Amino acid sequence: MEVTEIKLEDLDPLAFIDEKVNEISSIVGENVAINAMSGGVDSSTVTMLAHRALGENLKTYFIDTGLMREGEPKKVVSIFRKLGVSIEIVDAQDDFFTNLKGITDPEEKRNVITNVFYKNVFGRIVKEQNAHFLFHGTNYTDVEETVAGIKRQHNILEQLGIDSEKEYGYKVLEPLVRLRKTGVRMVAQALELPEEVYNRMPFPGPALAARVIGEVTPEKVNIVRKATKIVEDELHGSGAFQYLAILHEDKVTGMKNNERAFGNQIEVRCWESKDAVIGTPTRLPYDTLERIVDTITSEIPTVVSVTYNITKKPPSTIEAI
Amino acid sequence: MEVTEIKLEDLDPLAFIDEKVNEISSIVGENVAINAMSGGVDSSTVTMLAHRALGENLKTYFIDTGLMREGEPKKVVSIFRKLGVSIEIVDAQDDFFTNLKGITDPEEKRNVITNVFYKNVFGRIVKEQNAHFLFHGTNYTDVEETVAGIKRQHNILEQLGIDSEKEYGYKVLEPLVRLRKTGVRMVAQALELPEEVYNRMPFPGPALAARVIGEVTPEKVNIVRKATKIVEDELHGSGAFQYLAILHEDKVTGMKNNERAFGNQIEVRCWESKDAVIGTPTRLPYDTLERIVDTITSEIPTVVSVTYNITKKPPSTIEAI
Numbered sequence: 001m002e003v004t005e006i007k008l009e010d011l012d013p014l015a016f017i018d019e020k021v022n023e024i025s026s027i028v029g030e031n032v033a034i035n036a037m038s039g040g041v042d043s044s045t046v047t048m049l050a051h052r053a054l055g056e057n058l059k060t061y062f063i064d065t066g067l068m069r070e071g072e073p074k075k076v077v078s079i080f081r082k083l084g085v086s087i088e089i090v091d092a093q094d095d096f097f098t099n100l101k102g103i104t105d106p107e108e109k110r111n112v113i114t115n116v117f118y119k120n121v122f123g124r125i126v127k128e129q130n131a132h133f134l135f136h137g138t139n140y141t142d143v144e145e146t147v148a149g150i151k152r153q154h155n156i157l158e159q160l161g162i163d164s165e166k167e168y169g170y171k172v173l174e175p176l177v178r179l180r181k182t183g184v185r186m187v188a189q190a191l192e193l194p195e196e197v198y199n200r201m202p203f204p205g206p207a208l209a210a211r212v213i214g215e216v217t218p219e220k221v222n223i224v225r226k227a228t229k230i231v232e233d234e235l236h237g238s239g240a241f242q243y244l245a246i247l248h249e250d251k252v253t254g255m256k257n258n259e260r261a262f263g264n265q266i267e268v269r270c271w272e273s274k275d276a277v278i279g280t281p282t283r284l285p286y287d288t289l290e291r292i293v294d295t296i297t298s299e300i301p302t303v304v305s306v307t308y309n310i311t312k313k314p315p316s317t318i319e320a321i
Numbered sequence: 322m323e324v325t326e327i328k329l330e331d332l333d334p335l336a337f338i339d340e341k342v343n344e345i346s347s348i349v350g351e352n353v354a355i356n357a358m359s360g361g362v363d364s365s366t367v368t369m370l371a372h373r374a375l376g377e378n379l380k381t382y383f384i385d386t387g388l389m390r391e392g393e394p395k396k397v398v399s400i401f402r403k404l405g406v407s408i409e410i411v412d413a414q415d416d417f418f419t420n421l422k423g424i425t426d427p428e429e430k431r432n433v434i435t436n437v438f439y440k441n442v443f444g445r446i447v448k449e450q451n452a453h454f455l456f457h458g459t460n461y462t463d464v465e466e467t468v469a470g471i472k473r474q475h476n477i478l479e480q481l482g483i484d485s486e487k488e489y490g491y492k493v494l495e496p497l498v499r500l501r502k503t504g505v506r507m508v509a510q511a512l513e514l515p516e517e518v519y520n521r522m523p524f525p526g527p528a529l530a531a532r533v534i535g536e537v538t539p540e541k542v543n544i545v546r547k548a549t550k551i552v553e554d555e556l557h558g559s560g561a562f563q564y565l566a567i568l569h570e571d572k573v574t575g576m577k578n579n580e581r582a583f584g585n586q587i588e589v590r591c592w593e594s595k596d597a598v599i600g601t602p603t604r605l606p607y608d609t610l611e612r613i614v615d616t617i618t619s620e621i622p623t624v625v626s627v628t629y630n631i632t633k634k635p636p637s638t639i640e641a642i
Contacts, residue, residue, distance in 0.1 A: 255635040
């Protein structure tokens, strides 16, 4: 089935919400549906739509992949508790890291994450809950980029010819698949989600694994997690579309305590963009960049070098992997 | 023998020249001496000192390692022809690339380059010429950094316990070993070398091999050579101390012609420094950086991403390797 986009000018958020809530109710009926919540605006919006449609028959899970940012699982649970939606955190760190061992190719990495997520973790949950439906936050740009072969988005199955019912034992529901990010944000706001959710900075499906070049290990994720927090703390309030830190696999020569230190390099990116389709690096003041570098190199001992990405998208992409 | 520094305030360039010319004459006598010329300010200064002392008994060679910048060998020869010094170009590209095959560790790379340079290439030349002396442009900072273990400078032998007479069959003469770069530039100017020589931007001994992360191959050197030319053309006249391009081994995701392109990343560095002991990234205007990126990504098809290094030395070093 070909998916068509609902353009912003044709989007009436309240009508969209009514339509989707009815659609979900009629498809799921009295069954139990499972919802994978990442904390992003897409999956938060899906959570609220499905919660309105299904109430207690919706079981929402936040998978702690070990690849999330600092404090992220707890924060997401606390935001939704205030909205009357309870979320269960599932610790699947071992499962992800074990399966990521030795994988260096970016598409393979994304593939492993998709499989662990949908097959191992949700395959098990769906079976335990005797559910037949799983909600995805897939949006129109995800579909487009995956089909175009730019990047395999972890939440794309049908468009890649994967039959989830056959492969994983459940049917996937994607209520946002016809909207781009801006449309999703409008729906999120109309659903009365808090501003920190509907204006939340985009974060990739493979999470911090998308920001580690080469093999993904707990040690490397830990480094990029620290760098991410430093970059986010510094650039929060910059008004930029998205900002991030990447841990390179390449090592470079540096000096610490007057001695040679062959260490890590962190790459910082900060984007001006409307919808992630095209983007321009933010012209950050050098004072800001220097503060970021000083904090990263002093708080993360193995890092001897920090760069700032100055390439537009295209030919770059927003994330490195 | 411990080397002591001649500080700038104690340096009288003309007296230094007289002293060194006499010293060289008395050591070499009527013998033939070989001079390794890289085109840098250090080896250019040595060339003029030794030329004054020895005249036709000095044989100067420029080794085309395959690792030099675009047009570099010819340019150096032409500058010195005007000064009455003839330089022979020796094509040793195969020798270098064969020996660099499979080597990824930076110190090993530097070690291979040292060995091919001094043992294979100059060992042969010295023997052919029946010479007993080889001139080096070693300066005080080279010694210091090598001894401190920061970076193995390719022209350091004695300080690392390498007996060149035993290892390579000749004695090494280092007339500049007590000066830092600024002192060398003063001596170069007093020797009436042209401004493009005495104010020449520093360039590393291992040449473009110092700017390729991972294994050094002709293809990779070719990419970094193109990027170097673009950066040098754009930043020439910026007044910066040193500017350079580095080819990463890490690949990143990009897009070219609307398709996924998993391609190369180039890192640009531009330094404010007096003597390379400490350094600060130049606060280049974003317009300049964008021009560099546009030229690199359009003229070098495999490059999808360009970064600018924003780290001070320390904890960074000037070069990546």
